[in-house]
Amino acid sequence: MILSRCLYSKVNQLFISQLERVLGKEAVKVTTGEAGENLYDRRRHIGRIPDVIVVPKDVGQVSAVLKTCNEGNIPVVPFSTTTGLDGFTSTPEGGVFVDLMSMDKIVEVNTSDFNCTVEPGVTHEALNQHLHATGLWFPGDPGANASICGMAATSASGTNATRYGTMVQNVLNLEVVLSNGDVLYTAGKGRRPRKSAAGYNLTKLFVGSKGTLGVITQAAVRLYARPAVCSVGICPFQTVNKAIEAVVATLQCSVPTAKIEFLDAITVAACNHYSKLTLVESPTLFLEFHGNSEAEVAEQASLVEEIFASNDGRQFTWCHAPEEQKKIWASLHSAYYAILSQKNNVKGLRIHFSLPTSALAKQVAEARKDIDESNIFGAVVGHVGDGRFHCIFPVDESNEDEMKSVQKLSDRIVKRVLASGGSCTDEHGIGISKRKYLENECGEVAVNTMIAIKKALDPKGIMNPNELFAKN
């Protein structure tokens, strides 16, 4: 099946006037000319400039924008914090960017039901600040201070997924504006049941759909009790392989760790420099344990110490002070920027994987070995407690030869991971950079099924048309 696309129309004055009538003049920013160049922040988007950026204030305005675009055959790309790193906000055909950051209400917090509903302008840090006094928190934490609706759209995870699951588990309901302007509640308006089997699971379908099926304007997500006791441990290893084998053994013993993060030696060195740490520069695991009591956390920690010791990981350092713990995780969240800071004028080219536990140690070690043998500077890091890892290459995009070698190396690593039963994207969705692997990973029938769904819900193909499907 081919995702045939409509012939998109050009944005013209009539269309602009229609948008202005709906949103008010100040909320419609035409991006042509030099003023447009300045308005369009190249650090945060990729590809050509859209024709218009609109800033709706509520779901009614989003609905009106989509209706107008659908009638006019104009592509629509929604965005919020633009902290995604896979180029979701590209629009080679021009069209309308929908900036959702002005919709920033925390709509409701249900402390006794452990859930809340937020608009797209609310980031996970803002939400957790708001929740501080309630004793609850939202554990999703990708490196950046991303929007929660954006995390739903890209099926994000973060370091706490080991214990608290990813967005797939934590989204309960979504308000979505469909391509024709209809407003959909994926689990029924205002509902937040712990489970429903009423018809198809539209919530999970829209998690990870990345603006290709509709614009998410509200997300209801699960909250958790903030753990009473929290302990952080750091353990360096002699080799990548030993470190990941220790993780696999920990997972296989079902220790309910909150986080197990891995940095290779290169990344530890980069973080030492960038975040002013003094860690031993070898492959290192960073763990966090949560519990209702000191005894519960101590029991988890001692079990892990035992497992690690039998994998040559004996030099545990423990951080108990909250400030110290915060510093460690802030440094790990900055690891991407620490790696990029090792070279001048570079951008990050990233590949990320999700693997069955049994394939994890071999694949991480082989990726590291491959990079070492290639003479290319690259780092291997990962949310290994959740079976996932990333490779990060700081690249000079203007250097064609370098780009070619890095692409070749990436392709080799992706191919090997796919052959081992893994996925070539653990979070952030497929992205433009990995569209070509989608069919390889899922098979032709799955891609055709996805395209059939896309066509059914967005018949004119106006929604984020440059995403997901390479077929054209």
Next chain:
Amino acid sequence: MILSRCLYSKVNQLFISQLERVLGKEAVKVTTGEAGENLYDRRRHIGRIPDVIVVPKDVGQVSAVLKTCNEGNIPVVPFSTTTGLDGFTSTPEGGVFVDLMSMDKIVEVNTSDFNCTVEPGVTHEALNQHLHATGLWFPGDPGANASICGMAATSASGTNATRYGTMVQNVLNLEVVLSNGDVLYTAGKGRRPRKSAAGYNLTKLFVGSKGTLGVITQAAVRLYARPAVCSVGICPFQTVNKAIEAVVATLQCSVPTAKIEFLDAITVAACNHYSKLTLVESPTLFLEFHGNSEAEVAEQASLVEEIFASNDGRQFTWCHAPEEQKKIWASLHSAYYAILSQKNNVKGLRIHFSLPTSALAKQVAEARKDIDESNIFGAVVGHVGDGRFHCIFPVDESNEDEMKSVQKLSDRIVKRVLASGGSCTDEHGIGISKRKYLENECGEVAVNTMIAIKKALDPKGIMNPNELFAKN
């Protein structure tokens, strides 16, 4: 949007010959005449007899059957254990029943990845027996010994969902034969990553789709480490309200209980009689705690004792012996039959709900009160630890007056639950009996979105056409 249906064709001799050519004569059972009546087990299906029952041996044969039916415009209804209680296997338009019980291989068990792949003939009891020596288990346990693929198709839960999640969380990949005979792997063939964000989440879309989008021929599911220590507690309460308030307080303290089950006084009495128990006949909670050590389980249990005591639940009985625990849970799994055994010649009419924690106590208590005031014999039970409850009415289907009053009472309870933000189906899908509530729960746009997906994946509408959508 209307789910317009094709004019189904009648099964004729040519069509039968085509099926026989594909499957062999012995695997095609024509059900007309008296022989057909005998073949068709009315205790296990509802509605009119299908024209043919086919018994495929592998995915290739299922694919050939669907291709043949799709070309001939013949409805197809798959089934396995037929332990579902919501009439999924009805075919008022006639057509082909696909009996999947002969496909009963445990395809693979990956002990180091904690997952396995099974065919539709494998029940959760059979799988757990097979897994016994590995130290792993599959915790999904609806009352009946259901097929795991069937549990995926109906989005089942069971008593362990409180700690281990439902089928939505536990299915990793599905092999599905689509209406045109194409074989889809929802997460890519042979893949079992802990997470993927590659394209749309087809796995979660097919969980709960109940044969309306395709026939599930294999399911890869998560396994868990069998807990080292397991303890069961039983606690009677004076009132329904106090019992459920104790549950809500336990959930709000995030105690990781494995099970919290509720039986009202009528059901306890029925179980005492049916399963020869000697329980106090009041509203009662049954709990199970899992842990890696005695200390871990004792800590959970003492926390719950404290919470229950402050809700007037002080008479805990503890069962530590595995045989005793097994007997308790077997009795609870038979509760449905225990209730039916209270009257002669009755069938069970069931409604089941999923609620936000904060609405649970009020809704369970009001359902019980409503039944008490109605003079209708009915029981209230539930997987309350997961926010869910059921009402069960033993009814004489030939008694029109009784059926009308029960239906009226059910409608009232459903309406109130929906108004409180809950779902009118916590498991087993919508079913014929509750199709009419789907739009009320999800909204018109959601139902239209589901119908658009149905049309996209099954354009001729041959797949289990009597399910899900009341629109015709």
